[in-house]
Amino acid sequence: MNLPTLNDNGGADGAGDAPGTKPKVCCLLRTKTAFGSYMLETDADDDGAGGPSWQDGNSTTAVFWCLKTMDTCGPDDDFAHAKSCRPGRECFRSDDE
Numbered sequence: 001m002n003l004p005t006l007n008d009n010g011g012a013d014g015a016g017d018a019p020g021t022k023p024k025v026c027c028l029l030r031t032k033t034a035f036g037s038y039m040l041e042t043d044a045d046d047d048g049a050g051g052p053s054w055q056d057g058n059s060t061t062a063v064f065w066c067l068k069t070m071d072t073c074g075p076d077d078d079f080a081h082a083k084s085c086r087p088g089r090e091c092f093r094s095d096d097e
Contacts, residue, residue, distance in 0.1 A: 023055045026066075026074075026085040027095045033062040057082030 033054045052058065065072050066080040068091070074080050075091045086092065 022053045023057075023082065024087060024094065025055045025082050026089070026092045028067040028074075028093055029064060029080055029082065029085040030067055031059075031062045031064045031082070033059050055082055 031054055054062065057064075062082075063072070064080045064082060064085075066074045066085070068075055069080075072080055074085065074089070076089070078084060078089070087094070
């Protein structure tokens, strides 16, 4: 199993996320944090500031799982995590597939 690695910007290597945008994660990735963060993001204040994005994978308490395997590992036997379930991973699926 491979653990997610971080680049100098704190993001996953090869992710290529532009600053200020949500990272693109696999549509089969889930976490309980996703539901809490979703409420914070949609209930943004007047200044447009919402809560942190769960797709960043920066939570120290979040537990991630894959909907395909219903386990903490994906179909490729690597850990399911927001920093590793990104484009380029063999089992990655985008929202529009």
